[in-house]
Amino acid sequence: MPLSAVGAAVFGVQLANRSLGSLVLSLNGCYESGLYFLDLVEFLNATSARRRPALAPAPPEVSHFEVDNISFSYPGGSSAAVRGVSLNVRRGEMIALVGENGSGKSTVAKLLAALYDPDQGQIRWDGEPVTEARREELWNQVGFIAQDFTRWPFSARDNITMGKPVDLGSLRLASSRAGADVVIESLDAGYDTLLDRRFKSGLELSKGQWQRMAAARAFYRDCALLICDEPTAALDARGEQAFLHALREYAREKAVVLITHRLENVRHCDRAYVLVHGRVTESGGHDELMSLRGAFYELYQLQADRWAAVP
Structure with missing residues (x-):
């Protein structure tokens, strides 16, 4: 096999390895973001479900x-x-x-x-x-x-x-x-x-x-x-x-x-x-x-x- 082909193969393997590593990190980041998003959805749902009675205006210029x-x-x-x-x-x-x-x-x-x-x-x-x-x-x-x-x-x-x-x-x-x-x-x-x-x-x-x-x-x-x-x-x-x-x-x-x-x-x-x-x-x-x-x-x-x- 020509030396140039060997070099290209090695380079390709290294590039694929780096790309795979980046993909894994990106997927991990998406998973973590998804956890935060679920917390946000849960918070928003709890807030919307909470019913408050009709509230009065706040006192103006509180002393x-x-x-x-x-x-x-x-x-x-x-x-x-x-x-x-x-x-x-x-x-x-x-x-x-x-x-x-x-x-x-x-x-x-x-x-x-x-x-x-x-x-x-x-x-x-x-x-x-x-x-x-x-x-x-x-x-x-x-x-x-x-x-x-x-x-x-x-x-x-x-x-x-x-x-x-x-x-x-x-x-x-x-x-x-x-x-x-x-x-x-x-x-x-x-x-x-x-x-x-x-x-x-x-x-x-x-x-x-x-x-x-x-x-x-x-x-x-x-x-x-x-x-x-x-x-x-x-x-x-x-x-x-x-x-x-x-x-x-x-x-x-x-x-x-x-x-x-x-x-x-x-x-x-x-x-x-x-x-x-x-x-x-x-x-x-x-x-x-x-x-x-x-x-x-x-x-x-x-x-x-x-x-x-x-x-």
């Missing part, structure tokens, strides 16, 4: 958010995530939810925002139970600044105004509050800069810069209730202090909930609720909580000792 003796368990959970929790926040106030990991802070915030229905107890906005109001109208009054924020591959302007009509004055105000105006000014095309390197002339921001953009997006929504889950995790010390002062200023006309592990930040809040294993064990201002010498005092001292140990 008082209240959680009254609520308990909640996640499906399949072995124990309740929160138990007998009561708290409230009014327009003009900034409260903190503090506690160790898994204590129920984020769950309480999601319940307050009407994302979940409690198993027991009641959530009220301006005295009205949220279970009797239209959810979409409720959610339009809630803003979130999450620790795991979304990085949209769009322009800086679109990242901030996402889902809302563009208003230049509000855009600049939101950017200034979040400290994102400094980031925008450093970009070649300003608000028109594409924030993804996959685009021609697109740029990638640092994590701290992205966190400022996410905060600006929440400020731009201008909601009655703003929930901040570790909003300064990626900021430096100077940026963190500037942001907390801006958040305090924002709380003059809104209700703000701050979830934080940095207990020093409680000084910026009107009061804090300390959660331990899903229960509120203490509440009050920073000095009041320290005087109780309970869970808050213990955690605060642990953080203070870490700094004191630095030479």
Whole structure:
């Protein structure tokens, strides 16, 4: 057999092997996607089958958010995530939810925002139970600044105004509050800069810069209730202090909930609720909580000792 024919045969076998491998991977991908699709179909069917009574309009311009003796368990959970929790926040106030990991802070915030229905107890906005109001109208009054924020591959302007009509004055105000105006000014095309390197002339921001953009997006929504889950995790010390002062200023006309592990930040809040294993064990201002010498005092001292140990 000619050498050229042998070479062609070997090449053909290798090519067929690679093609077969690609086919197997593609089939496996289709199978995995099919599993996700079945979950989606099941979810949509369950949603359409769920009947709700005629709901009332949500209260406009809510000024008082209240959680009254609520308990909640996640499906399949072995124990309740929160138990007998009561708290409230009014327009003009900034409260903190503090506690160790898994204590129920984020769950309480999601319940307050009407994302979940409690198993027991009641959530009220301006005295009205949220279970009797239209959810979409409720959610339009809630803003979130999450620790795991979304990085949209769009322009800086679109990242901030996402889902809302563009208003230049509000855009600049939101950017200034979040400290994102400094980031925008450093970009070649300003608000028109594409924030993804996959685009021609697109740029990638640092994590701290992205966190400022996410905060600006929440400020731009201008909601009655703003929930901040570790909003300064990626900021430096100077940026963190500037942001907390801006958040305090924002709380003059809104209700703000701050979830934080940095207990020093409680000084910026009107009061804090300390959660331990899903229960509120203490509440009050920073000095009041320290005087109780309970869970808050213990955690605060642990953080203070870490700094004191630095030479």
